[in-house]
Amino acid sequence: MDELRRHILKSGGGAALALLLGAGLLRPTRVLAANWNAPAFESKDVAGALRGLGAGAAQAQASADLKLDAPEIAENGAVVPLEIVSKIPNTSAIAVLIEKNPQPLAGHFEFSGPLLPQVSLRVKMAETSMVRVLALAGGKYYSSSKEIKVTAGGCGG
């Protein structure tokens, strides 16, 4: 048994591993390796998107320290400016969900180093909807919501 194992390690296994390492296939990339989170982004409802992110809705705690700055009425649903600022200590990620969009999850941002936990972006909104932002801080999820009224949708055509 041991001899077999040694043999495999010595010949095939070791060589293959070295080859993979050499080709950069097994390089321990810390962050870049993450693939697009299709289950979360392609989910058609908020619950599914939250599941995909690993954030069950029940765990998220409403927080006044997580601010979503956005217009109350968006005349053009194709371009709705949002600004999200988290004052929650140790915020490491922010997610943006537009509850009534065909696919609610719009973006997920992971911060590190000198990047402050805030982001501004422009999104498309199909119709008037609650916009929910989530912040991950110290392993806990916090949320904040705001309704944005849309007078002309941004997804049809």
Added chain:
Amino acid sequence: MADPMKIRARLAGDVADLRVLMAHPMETGQRKDARSGQPIPPHFIQKFSIALNGTHVLEAQTGMAVSRNPVFGFKLAGIKAGDKFTITWTDNHGETRSDETVVA
């Protein structure tokens, strides 16, 4: 190859205001061609990252709800003139584009 990004880094004290405009159609896959009535296939940026002097500070994933020609704004503390930002995006077709700017 997609058009270059427009990146602007403005320094106020040691806090940098970083804004990036990516030239991309961000097609949702929900629209139909007006003439043919055929659905227009989705084509949107799925991931982008920001590196500061070669170290990643942001990993972002985006869905098709991000507006056409996306604009993102970020703030970073402890930045000085000469620091370099590198921004790289990848879309659902596997196309990628990387641009950089040096803080003036």
